[in-house]
Amino acid sequence: MPEYDIKQVQSIEKFLKYWTQAMIDTHWFKEHILFHYTRNEMIEEITKEFAELDNLYLVATSKDAKEIFGVLRVKIKENIGTLGRWEPAVPVKFRNTEVDAALIQKAFSWLRANNVLKVKCLLRYPSDKPETGNWHIILYEKCGFKQKGPEGVMLLADLFKTEMFPSKVKNLHLVNRDEVSLEEFVDFTMKAYASTAEDRAIHGFDPNVSRREKNIKVLQAIKRGNFGFSPPECWKVALLEKEVVGFVIGFVPKEKYRPAHGVVASIGVFPEFRRKGIAYALINEIHSCFKKYGCRYSYVGTPKTNHPALRFYQKIGYRPVFELRSFEKTLTTLDNFPKQ
Ligand SMILES: CC(C)(COP(=O)(O)OP(=O)(O)OC[C@H]1O[C@@H](n2cnc3c(N)ncnc32)[C@H](O)[C@@H]1OP(=O)(O)O)[C@@H](O)C(=O)NCCC(=O)NCCS
Known part of the structure; x- marks a missing residue:
């Protein structure tokens, strides 16, 4: 057992400097994976947050400070602490010592002292390498984190290779946002995502699509451009003989670390x-819109339990690229030590 501070x-x-040494064995740090985190992106993010926010930055070193055993950041926002991506970052040779859990426990003590009692973290790992998430998942569970909501899947389509054909649905018309209010989009979302027991079983955990008051905030943020460019033509409503039957909303984020892409924020029938x-006709339209604005890819996320949507996306050329798992822990005075 190494001695550490x-x-x-x-x-x-x-x-x-410490972070770069500690990340050495993290899969996306070692090799570039399309759409995954990148080293330069993270360095930029860490630098920006260090200057702007009152966060926690921990390092575990050998007693003589010559060896870096690991690092852990905790970002504080609205009284919630969020662990840095893929952190604690600990080189493989120092994993499964007590340093990893000790970093988390040190962070918990600091958060308690600062009255931040909720802690979250998110893992996004490649769908074809799920084992890359194992070490963190075991560590989080050992430290008392519980998985929050179902696992998620991110899917990607290469719009240069996705061949789609005009819709065969008769009397179907697609209209832009100019003709429909945000409140109406909230009605459509509730109807498509939360009006049947089957849909609520899939989406009920996510207030952004199952609760009106949250949904309107998300739609306002998309419309304001908080996530990227979202002109009225990226908000389509499907009318079947003048009756609304479905909708799609997309945006084009400005990101320098990923190839040009559009995001399907929501689609519902x-x-x-x-x-x-x-849905085929709607997504075809949003793809045309993404292409018009120079996108090569379309990116979308859905819960792993959403089998209809997963089959739909895969049928039209999307492939699963990442799986997502969220964890959460509420701190109490009784949980200072990890379970054995
Ligand atoms: C996912 C959803 C948008 C699909 O809408 P849809 O209009 O039924 O889809 P389409 O008719 O265009 O389906 C196209 C193809 O997708 C696949 N598909 C769609 N729904 C499916 C289902 N329930 N089971 C199996 N395959 C399905 C099929 O291959 C289908 O082609 P086919 O009918 O010729 O076999 C719809 O189920 C929905 O609104 N779900 C609730 C909201 C939601 O989950 N949105 C996606 C979240 S990201």
């Missing part, structure tokens, strides 16, 4: 109109 780091230069090819 855990300290707070006060300078960004030092923290980045009302339950009684499904399996007629309406």
